[in-house]
Amino acid sequence: MDRIRLTDTLEMSRLVHGMWRLGDDTDTSVGHVRNKIAACLDQGITTMDQADIYGGYEAEEILGTAMTPEIRNRIEIVTKCDIVAPAGRYANARVKYYDTTRLHIVKSVDHSLRLMKIDHIDLLLIHRPDPMMDHFETGAALDEVVKSGKVRAVGVSNFRPWDWELLQSAMTTKLATNQIEISLLHHAPFTNGDVAFHQRHGQPLMAWSPLGGGALFEGRNAALRNRLAEIGTEFDVDDAAVAIAWLLAHPSRILPVLGTNNLDRIARIGDAARVRLDRETWFELYSLALGHEVP
Template identity: 70%
Template sequence: MDKISLTETLALSRIVYGMWRLGDDADTSPAHVRAKIDACLDQGITSFDHADIYGDYGAEGIFGTAMREAAPSLRDQIEIVTKCDIVAPIGRYADRPVKHYDTSRAHILLSVETSLRELATDRIDLLLIHRPDPFMDPHETGAALDEVVASGKVRAVGVSNFRPWDWKLLQSAMKTPLVTNQIEISLSRLSPFTDGDLSFHQRHAHPVMAWSPLGGGALMTGTGTAQEVLDEIAAAQGVDRAAVATAFLLAHPARIIPVMGTNTLSRIAKLSDALKVTLDRETWFRLYQAGLGQEVP
């Protein structure tokens, strides 16, 4: 599987496996988590996307337990992505009175140390600020991100759910380049193709990560024009809906990196089927228009 370079020394696999629902699985044993990791590695999927808040702040620890029991060499085969800044009154923050965002230096440094411990690793390959913080001091936040990179505990930094103006504000206060923005993109959410988000990042050659690339599962289980077109293309190319919906993102010149999340081993084993799908421009627009629910102007 090809990789997308974020820096001279860091690249993510073309498809990333997401850990959002890791804690929701009926089986969270180290052996089962390792089976998921191995199913990804067998396809060339080497990048794993976390966030401290996933699983009520428990998913990183589930992954880390599996890592502790794995051969030490496993860490050098994978890239670990995680996120911070959401503080919700659950899990380790159950005593907090209100959900909020915290991009202070103290919180970022504490989050990095906590994630390193939970994930059983000595480094985070990519740290993302999870949500734009309306109370952010860009100079404090930017300096903190520069600091964790300089320390060697984090290899690269980026953001998630930022609009172009949020990105530019934070980047203006940093020495370290932001390398990616993880945003919601799918056939169910097409606005980034026209609202300036993808255009901004394409202009600056920033690869974009896409969360919920299957529309939160709605594209797989729902019915409608989009699903009909997905099924038609899938049948013609010998794959399933998920592969075609993922290929729709992979085909775009913005170098979109889909973050795929499923707890079913058989589905994990088929994530790379998306790379088998070929979409010419007209077929891509058939999907785009099906997602829009109307013909382009």
């Protein structure tokens, strides 16, 4: 499994296991969670993607219950904060909102450390752009949690280039990554400036929902699905692996985040790394996703 360097001190596996559905599984036992992690590690997938809000603010604790020193020493943990929704520890919130104040960020970090039973977070992301963000306060808070040693690196999620630049302008720590939605179904980032901005600055992107939340295989684009299946047959992998390989082929070094609770599917996440798409095939799939040839 290839690894991608985000900072001078932080590397992550090219494929990331997303844990947003961890609390939705019918089996959240310690043994089952450890089996999922083991299936990832067997493929060289060492990066686990969390967020405080996942599972109604319960997914981090489910991971923490299964945590051991041996597991912790073999994985990188990504988590996120700033979404406050009327659930879990925020059940009394009157409305869903974003909170990027220093107090909320610091408290969120402490909650995550306690729930996951770890002494540091490898990568902390601001989960959503906050229209009320005081970038000086937020930037200073992110610098603070890095300086304290509680967080190794910081980044953002769902930010546009101007959101990124605003926050970065108030920080001494370099933002490491932006986790945004990218897939064959959501390919606008390749042309709207999102990918170009981060590629220009050498910042690898993380891609959430790289299979379109499963919609890629349920929608009306039969031609795309059929071509993915044909290519999969050539490489002896399933069509999902080909769709992920389409992202891996891009020179911006995208890190797809794949979330599933099915152990068999987890065990096949690494298949995408075996698929090599040439430029013509990449554009063939892109054209099928567009529904027409490129201009």
